[in-house]
Amino acid sequence: MIYLDHAATTPLAPEAWTAMRPWLEPGGGYGNPASAHAAGRQALAAVEAARAQVAALVGAQPEEIVWTSGATESNNLAIKGAVEFHARGRAHVITSRIEHRCVLDTCRWLEGARNVRVTYLQPDRLGRIEPQQVIDALSPETVLVSLMWANNEIGNLTDIPALAPQLRERGVMLHVDAAQAAGKVAIDLCAVPVDLLSLSAHKLGGPKGVGALFVRRRPRARVAPLLHGGGHEWGMRSGTLATHQVVGMGAAFASLPVDFSERTTHLRERLWQRLAMLPGVQRNGDARQAAPHILNLSFDGVEGESLRAALFDVAVSSGAACSSATAEPSYVLRALGRNDELANASLRFSFGRTTCEADIDAAAARVEHEVLRLRALSPLTN
Known part of the structure; x- marks a missing residue:
């Protein structure tokens, strides 16, 4: 074939498999990263090393990376979480008609369940969403703009570096789905003021079932959690981390040619x-x-x-x-x-x-x- x-989806990178294997073998690393004993500390060290590897690929700080189960959860957490935390009265969200299904379905859920007004921008015949379209669609109630960096079907790149500073000036949060962009185009979140950015492991040689959400610390982007429990991941995503998947994602991102x-x-x-x-x-x-x-x-x-x-x-x-x-x-x-x-x-x-x-x-x-x-x-x- x-x-x-x-x-x-991509084949698992050899480097990812090598990193994952010790955490899957009988008698290997089985500690819970949230546990205080030696086995837990060992797992936590591996998780934090992977966090730094993922952050490095997109120019972020390790503490700005929140582990999730994949880009779908990251997109849901970013969009629902931002609206839930920031909306006061009538909220408005801007996206486009050619976003990933999980973004479109999340926005439609917000329309029905939270009475959020959503603007779906229409691309031109080449599939382009221009920054000026977004600016023209803003209203005083706009809480969030959510757009892909690279479209998953046609590959079009949105000019996020041009759009992000304009939204920052206007106090509007920007979420970017970068599942198809990370590792393929240059992303430097130190230079581009994106607030929230979604990542996926299996689009870049990592295992399925793990992803991450970049949540900017300065200025702080605030999102309400989708999952409640032990307050893991700085309270944004509760649940025991799958160490083998996390280290696989880190190794895949770090080993990109x-x-x-x-x-x-x-x-x-x-x-x-x-x-x-x-x-x-x-x-x-x-x-x-x-x-x-x-x-x-x-x-x-x-x-x-x-x-x-x-x-x-x-x-x-x-x-x-x-x-x-x-x-x-x-x-x-x-x-x-x-x-x-x-x-x-x-x-x-x-x-x-x-x-x-x-x-x-x-x-x-x-x-x-x-x-x-x-x-x-x-x-x-x-």
Whole structure:
């Protein structure tokens, strides 16, 4: 199988497995990090070392990293927590129509359960959300803006460095979902005044089931907790930490190759140059401002389900993995103006540490063959 679905999940990095193994073996590190005895202190030291590794990748301080079960929980904690803590009377939240499903569903929950007013910004035909759109949508009741740094389906980059200072000047909190951006684009939270930022381990070579939320300390970003219990993670996320998952995330973030972005950009453009020679192929998103590891293409004159079935030996997706259980075309591509047929006949290719040029060339050959074969069989093409 040619694996080109790293935006859905990545293979576990060898460094992550090496770090996790001592905490999984019988007789290994089994102490609770919250315990005061020797086994607990040993686990706590490993957790704090991992916290520093995660913080270092995004230019944060270790005490600003709060462990969660993944980006979905981080997004929920950031959005619900900020509204719950700061809302006084009528609250307003700004997001966009092309955010991850967990952000959109959280905002819809706030609309129904908390009577929060939510503005869903419309992207242009390239999928861009411009900083000025956000500023124009602000109101005196705006509590939070929540936007992706890199879109998980089309790879578009939002200009967070330009937007964040403008929101800081206006006293509006900014939450950024960086699950697809961390490690792929430069993030320096010392320089960019983001208040809350969500991270995921398994998008970057770490294990599934663990993530983190950056919560700025100065000036302090305040969120109400979703989980109540022992007051772990500075009272923001109660529950016993899974030491093996935490150390795996830290090791994965620390071991990212320094040339990762450059190499994945090369692979992305190599695949695009091959497939662009096919007639009726459209690149979705803004090629000038794109995450290096994602390429989303629509193939005219092809039935999407047939194309994906034919590519049984190439692991790609038609959109976000969280939406794969539904038969509906991508809501992100429809927001860009693609009709249902073209949105359904789209493939997201995404690349990671293990992707090589041979994978790109083999995948391109398979896609070319199947697209031409299916078009030849289609009565519409004929």
